[in-house]
Amino acid sequence: MPYTLPDTNIFRRRFFSSLAIPLGAEAILIGVLFWNVLALRNAIFWVNHTYQVVSNAENLQRNFNEAESAYLHFLIFHSPTSLTTYQAVTVSLSRSISSLQREIADNPIQVRRLNTVKTLLADWRYATQKNIAAPTRSSVLKAVALHAFRAHQNLDVLLGAFIGEEKRLLTQRLRTYSDNLILMFAIIGLLSLTSITLVFWGFNNLRTLSSNYERSLTLGRSQFDQLQKEKEFRDKVLENSVISIVVIAREGRFSYVNQKAAQLLGYTPEELIGQSFLMAVPPDEAERLQAMFDRTLHEKSSVTDVEVRALRKDGSIRNVVFGWVPLLSENEVIGLVACGMDITEKKRLEQELLAAQKLESLGRLAGGIAHDFNNVLTAIFGYMELASEELPPNHPVQVRLRDTERAAESAATLTQQLLAFARRQIIQPRLIRLDELVQNIQPMLQRLIGENIELRVKVEQVHLVKVDPGQMEQILVNLAVNARDAMPEGGVLTIGVEDVFIDETYAQRHEEVRPGNYVMLTVSDTGVGMDQSIHQHIFEPFFTTKPQGRGTGLGLATCYGIVKQAGGHIWLYSEPGHGTTFKIFLPHAEGAPEELQPHESTLPPVPKGTETILLAEDEPSVREVAASALRAQGYTVLEAGSGDEAIRLAERHPDPIHLLITDAIMPSMSGRDLAEHLRQTRKVEKVLYISGYTENAIVHQGVLEQGIFFLPKPFTPSGLLRKVREVLDSPA
Numbered sequence: 087m088p089y090t091l092p093d094t095n096i097f098r099r100r101f102f103s104s105l106a107i108p109l110g111a112e113a114i115l116i117g118v119l120f121w122n123v124l125a126l127r128n129a130i131f132w133v134n135h136t137y138q139v140v141s142n143a144e145n146l147q148r149n150f151n152e153a154e155s156a157y158l159h160f161l162i163f164h165s166p167t168s169l170t171t172y173q174a175v176t177v178s179l180s181r182s183i184s185s186l187q188r189e190i191a192d193n194p195i196q197v198r199r200l201n202t203v204k205t206l207l208a209d210w211r212y213a214t215q216k217n218i219a220a221p222t223r224s225s226v227l228k229a230v231a232l233h234a235f236r237a238h239q240n241l242d243v244l245l246g247a248f249i250g251e252e253k254r255l256l257t258q259r260l261r262t263y264s265d266n267l268i269l270m271f272a273i274i275g276l277l278s279l280t281s282i283t284l285v286f287w288g289f290n291n292l293r294t295l296s297s298n299y300e301r302s303l304t305l306g307r308s309q310f311d312q313l314q315k316e317k318e319f320r321d322k323v324l325e326n327s328v329i330s331i332v333v334i335a336r337e338g339r340f341s342y343v344n345q346k347a348a349q350l351l352g353y354t355p356e357e358l359i360g361q362s363f364l365m366a367v368p369p370d371e372a373e374r375l376q377a378m379f380d381r382t383l384h385e386k387s388s389v390t391d392v393e394v395r396a397l398r399k400d401g402s403i404r405n406v407v408f409g410w411v412p413l414l415s416e417n418e419v420i421g422l423v424a425c426g427m428d429i430t431e432k433k434r435l436e437q438e439l440l441a442a443q444k445l446e447s448l449g450r451l452a453g454g455i456a457h458d459f460n461n462v463l464t465a466i467f468g469y470m471e472l473a474s475e476e477l478p479p480n481h482p483v484q485v486r487l488r489d490t491e492r493a494a495e496s497a498a499t500l501t502q503q504l505l506a507f508a509r510r511q512i513i514q515p516r517l518i519r520l521d522e523l524v525q526n527i528q529p530m531l532q533r534l535i536g537e538n539i540e541l542r543v544k545v546e547q548v549h550l551v552k553v554d555p556g557q558m559e560q561i562l563v564n565l566a567v568n569a570r571d572a573m574p575e576g577g578v579l580t581i582g583v584e585d586v587f588i589d590e591t592y593a594q595r596h597e598e599v600r601p602g603n604y605v606m607l608t609v610s611d612t613g614v615g616m617d618q619s620i621h622q623h624i625f626e627p628f629f630t631t632k633p634q635g636r637g638t639g640l641g642l643a644t645c646y647g648i649v650k651q652a653g654g655h656i657w658l659y660s661e662p663g664h665g666t667t668f669k670i671f672l673p674h675a676e677g678a679p680e681e682l683q684p685h686e687s688t689l690p691p692v693p694k695g696t697e698t699i700l701l702a703e704d705e706p707s708v709r710e711v712a713a714s715a716l717r718a719q720g721y722t723v724l725e726a727g728s729g730d731e732a733i734r735l736a737e738r739h740p741d742p743i744h745l746l747i748t749d750a751i752m753p754s755m756s757g758r759d760l761a762e763h764l765r766q767t768r769k770v771e772k773v774l775y776i777s778g779y780t781e782n783a784i785v786h787q788g789v790l791e792q793g794i795f796f797l798p799k800p801f802t803p804s805g806l807l808r809k810v811r812e813v814l815d816s817p818a
């Protein structure tokens with residue numbers, strides 16, 4: 087922001103207005119002085135004028151006296167010189183009168199006096215001239231002398247009065263003159279005084295004002311510094327904000343974009359400024375946003391918590407929640423300021439959590455169903471095997487029985503898958519290396535996917551993981567079969583195994599993931615891929631896009647359950663037309679690796695025995711089948727429908743009981759409690775649990791406790807007999 091100096095005009099105005107009073111006084115004084123000078127000039131004029139009049143009048147008097155002397159001299163001595171003087175002076179007398187008349191024309195009294203003088207002079211002149219022309223020695227001399235004497239006296243008095251009046255006027259005018267002179271000096275004195283005051287006042291004011299100006303300069307500078315600091319602070323806050331902030335001008339263009347907002351949209355702020363704000367959303371959002379914008383302009387209203395999809399420069403979409411408020415200037419909306427946050431990750435996490443919760447509840451349901459199914463299936467298997475044994479080997483019903491057995495086996499497989507999904511399969515985890523497992527199963531997978539799909543295996547020697555090898559094989563088979571189905575025209579199936587480290591940031595972005603070392607199994611295909619609508623349901627049991635009879639929709643549900651039960655994570659990346667990649671992360675485990683055992687191909691013949699067995703099972707059909715099979719092989723069987731009954735039977739039985747076979751879950755007493763009780767009372771030696779379901783009573787997280795024997799349901803009579811022999815023959 088440019089720094090502007092304080093306005094110097096203000097200070098100039100202040101300076102001059104402060105001088106107004108003394109300057110005004112000066113002006114008045116100068117005016118008065120001017121008037122005084124004029125008056126003085128006037129006074130001088132009148133003084134001069136009066137001097138002139140007085141001197142002229144005195145001249146007149148002197149000349150008259152001279153003329154009369156010459157006249158008398160002539161009358162007495164008849165001197166021609168005197169006559170000449172008399173004649174010359176009388177002529178000048180008339181001129182003096184005329185000029186005096188002009189000079190005192192403004193003074194009527196003096197005019198009148200002068201007129202009388204003039205008349206008397208004329209009379210005198212007449213009488214004298216007459217005597218001069220015809221002089222008679224005695225009488226004339228006497229008469230003329232007397233006349234002359236009288237006339238002279240009158241004239242003298244009159245001229246004396248005239249001159250006296252003029253002298254009075256002169257005195258008066260001299261006073262006026264001196265008054266004016268004094269006034270002038272007074273004014274000049276005052277003027278000098280005010281001028282000195284003015285100079286001092288002005289100087290003082292100038293000093294005060296200039297120091298004020300300087301202060302305001304410093305004040306201005308400090309205010310400027312303050313503003314500058316505030317601006318820097320504001321810029322820092324805006325630029326480092328974790329919230330995206332933009333200003334949109336009234337005509338719908340970005341006028342400010344902070345770093346976060348630019349980052350969110352994948353542009354630089356410069357690229358966005360001046361562009362329409364609608365470029366930041368996909369076309370199908372534009373109309374809604376424009377309407378909202380128009381409403382804000384018209385109603386001056388704000389919006390909050392609006393969710394919108396934002397369009398990035400690279401074409402990808404982010405979920406954003408935003409609010410905006412109008413910017414007003416003189417009650418007019420000049421634009422708006424919008425704050426937003428990218429909630430894509432949050433939304434994805436929410437969906438992930440929702441999906442996990444959904445799978446969890448589906449798992450409980452599936453587990454419950456599987457439990458009941460296993461009981462039913464065990465009975466079916468048992469009855470079939472018994473029926474088959476009771477019929478001659480070549481009886482035609484044997485064929486039907488084998489068909490029924492196959493059907494029951496499919497049902498048992500389904501139930502196993504459900505259990506796996508429900509994470510309730512009994513597992514026997516071992517410390518293995520996944521790269522070895524993949525290499526072992528590779529030939530089988532190649533056979534499974536057929537010849538027009540290329541199998542590429544990229545494994546490196548990885549860390550140990552603790553998993554059930556059978557289950558891992560099941561996962562690989564399921565994923566491979568899915569990949570095969572996704573590539574009907576052929577393609578490439580790639581399986582990779584490597585060690586990875588999941589860091590804090592990565593872990594935070596995924597539900598239930600903890601940072602640490604993992605072995606990552608990658609299975610990717612170049613098949614049809616899938617869209618979001620399939621993606622979000624893919625791990626749900628019975629979700630399939632395959633035609634009726636082709637898929638059950640349990641493949642991935644099983645994989646999900648198995649991975650979760652092993653403490654791992656499963657993710658997938660897929661795009662329609664661009665194939666699918668599944669990634670399975672299994673946590674590193676410590677310990678000595680165990681040999682992978684080859685699958686048993688041929689089963690040994692069903693063994694016989696003579697021991698006494700206590701069989702506790704609440705499901706009558708399962709109990710009946712198991713008891714029949716055991717008795718048929720020579721064992722003595724005590725049958726109990728509950729834990730209590732088993733205890734009573736055991737107490738009444740005098741001979742040793744070699745084995746307790748008990749259902750893990752029974753209504754009033756769990757298999758575990760029953761076994762504990764009978765072991766403590768030394769009634770039984772060994773225990774074999776049977777269950778279609780895993781409960782914490784005998785297993786933890788589906789893992790069998792050491793030294794505990796377990797036979798999962800459904801089982802066939804021969805399976806039961808082999809397991810019984812294994813337990814009885816095991817060291818105590």
Ligand SMILES: Nc1ncnc2c1ncn2[C@@H]1O[C@H](COP(=O)(O)OP(=O)(O)OP(=O)(O)O)[C@@H](O)[C@H]1O
Pocket residue numbers: 564568569572611613614615616620624629630631632636637638639640641642643665666
């Ligand atoms: N690699 C893949 N490529 C494309 N779509 C897949 C892929 N894997 C799974 N899917 C989709 O996910 C759905 C569910 O798969 P899942 O394995 O759970 O069941 P399924 O294969 O349909 O049946 P099942 O595996 O029980 O025989 C499939 O029907 C398919 O639509």
Ligand SMILES: [Mg+2]
Pocket residue numbers: 564567568637640641642
């Ligand atoms: Mg499948």
